[in-house]
Amino acid sequence: MxxxxxxxxxxxxxxxxxxxxxxxxxxxSRPQGFVTLCKLILEQQVSIDSAKACFQKIETRLGDVSPETISKCSDDELKSCGVSRQKISYLKILAKAVSEELDLESFNSKSADEVRNELIKIKGIGHWTIDVYLMFSLQSPDxxxxxxxxxxxxxxxxxxxxxxxxxxxxxxxxxxxxxxxxxxxxxxxxxxxxxxxxx
Incomplete structure (x- = not known):
């Protein structure tokens, strides 16, 4: 530093x-993994306070926020937590990707460009979300x-x-x-x- x-x-x-x-x-600093990416999706174009309140409602409803619980949760349940239809779609797409092919744990051994190239393929994850994840969770210096x-x-x-x-x-x-x-x-x-x- x-x-x-x-x-x-x-x-x-x-x-x-x-x-x-x-x-x-x-x-x-934020932990690496699925939960942080979910929070970053919720934070897109809204205040941190609003996104935090929304995530807390999801956590209260699901108990454990994971690819499995997000995938199984109905759209109406997520909507009742304050999640927009568009972001519900993004959370479900991310959950499916992490369940099937996206290995978040492998990011520790990859370059920032390699991480970006993997995450940008996922609908709902743009460059701002990737930048924040790289900086806060992976401590990318540049x-x-x-x-x-x-x-x-x-x-x-x-x-x-x-x-x-x-x-x-x-x-x-x-x-x-x-x-x-x-x-x-x-x-x-x-x-x-x-x-x-x-x-």
């Missing part, structure tokens, strides 16, 4: 300014989630960079520690709004 922060502070004055002002960023609105808005604010292509070029300077750069950008975003990180 400290090595990455030192590298980025030497490389990028703006990131150094965030560390000088707010201290080191919070480094999120991810920049340009599908995350807080990251995008912070880059626009701090660097006056506005297109995805420009943001990718900017983030090239932060390799091989783009994940840490992202944590620093989130840190700035939350501190400015007096909000605490939620995982």
């Amino acid at each position: 400290q090595e990455a922060i030192r590298y980025l502070c030497d490389k990028e004055e703006t990131l150094k300014g965030i560390i000088d002002k707010y201290g080191n960023p919070f480094i999120p 991810i920049i989630p340009l599908g995350d609105i807080a990251v995008v808005n912070t880059i626009k604010e701090l660097f006056d960079v506005h297109t995805k292509e420009e943001m990718e070029r900017l983030s090239d300077h932060w390799k091989p520690y783009r994940s840490m750069a992202t944590f620093i950008l989130w840190h700035h975003y939350l501190e400015k709004r007096n909000r605490k990180p939620m995982v």
Whole structure:
């Protein structure tokens, strides 16, 4: 962690300014596996609080959240927990994939690109979900989630960079520690709004 922060502070004055002002960023961590991917699907395009409440209802109803219990659970049961029809479909597709061919445990020995290539094939799992899983669960060091609105808005604010292509070029300077750069950008975003990180 400290090595990455030192590298980025030497490389990028703006990131150094965030560390000088707010201290080191919070480094999120989540367990690997099916449950975390389910939670990330629920978190797409809604608040963390809303997704958390939804998952707690599913957990209360099913007891154990697993590919088997999600597959057996009726659509109406999941809908009663606050899950949209689209996300019900995504959860069931993920459960089927994990039951049949997707080996989540093998991800520890695979590169970020290999993991991305496997997960992107599953309907309902896009690049934002994959980026967060890589960063939080697999601790991949070099991810920049340009599908995350807080990251995008912070880059626009701090660097006056506005297109995805420009943001990718900017983030090239932060390799091989783009994940840490992202944590620093989130840190700035939350501190400015007096909000605490939620995982």
